[in-house]
Amino acid sequence: MIPELRPAGLKDVAWWEYALRFVFGGVVTAVAGLVSHAFGPVVGGLLLAFPAILPASLTLLWRHEGRRQVIEDARGGRLGSVGLIAFAGVVWGTARAWPPAVTLAVATLAWVVVDVGLWAARFGIRRGRTA
Amino acid sequence: MLAELIVRFLLGGAIVSAFSVLGELFKPKTFAGIFGAAPSVALASLALSYAKEGPEQAAVLARSMLLGAIAFYVYGAACVATTKRERWPVWAAAAGSWVAWFAVALTLWGAGQATGVLR
Numbered sequence: 001m002i003p004e005l006r007p008a009g010l011k012d013v014a015w016w017e018y019a020l021r022f023v024f025g026g027v028v029t030a031v032a033g034l035v036s037h038a039f040g041p042v043v044g045g046l047l048l049a050f051p052a053i054l055p056a057s058l059t060l061l062w063r064h065e066g067r068r069q070v071i072e073d074a075r076g077g078r079l080g081s082v083g084l085i086a087f088a089g090v091v092w093g094t095a096r097a098w099p100p101a102v103t104l105a106v107a108t109l110a111w112v113v114v115d116v117g118l119w120a121a122r123f124g125i126r127r128g129r130t131a
Numbered sequence: 132m133l134a135e136l137i138v139r140f141l142l143g144g145a146i147v148s149a150f151s152v153l154g155e156l157f158k159p160k161t162f163a164g165i166f167g168a169a170p171s172v173a174l175a176s177l178a179l180s181y182a183k184e185g186p187e188q189a190a191v192l193a194r195s196m197l198l199g200a201i202a203f204y205v206y207g208a209a210c211v212a213t214t215k216r217e218r219w220p221v222w223a224a225a226a227g228s229w230v231a232w233f234a235v236a237l238t239l240w241g242a243g244q245a246t247g248v249l250r
Contacts, residue, residue, distance in 0.1 A: 005157060032176050042249050080165035
């Protein structure tokens, strides 16, 4: 099985659902900044990997497509967190040596490669079955 | 400080929304779900940290983020387990799983402090 691009999926989501995600993302980013300011970057950095948006996303998905799809999406989120670990590791290891844009670009690439690779290994070879 | 918070809010909201749109574009849901763990808040926060405080601060943030990301994996596992329970509303299962994230993140942070790794 390979991932399928489905542009029509964008129409299934109401504008207020995108707005809700924007607000959640914005609030968590602002709070992470406030926590770093108040308690230092060692504590604030934890929040850079806080799963802020998932409860809202999964609840919206539950309304649209039911619980089975929610469980599948949560499985994807669990797998995606491994790429997040790779992202953080790359930034930690290269931030002092590389230009910021290069560090963030390579870290994002690491997130993509790790997650797509893990997904292919876990779900991609199960031909003919629902991933 | 207020101006910085507004910039953080707008940049964080925009990047989270962008990854959210990407997630809606793909099937199956196991693949789309990967975008729920995208480094969206991290990209916004690190970019602003680089601009304001420099690379040393970004490296310290990323080191702690590594612990938060390990906690995210446990959160994901808790989410998979709790959303399977038919009697629990999905919002309660997913938000309740935050307890797992806080427990793991704070335990790792405490261990890092105690051993001197995070100082």
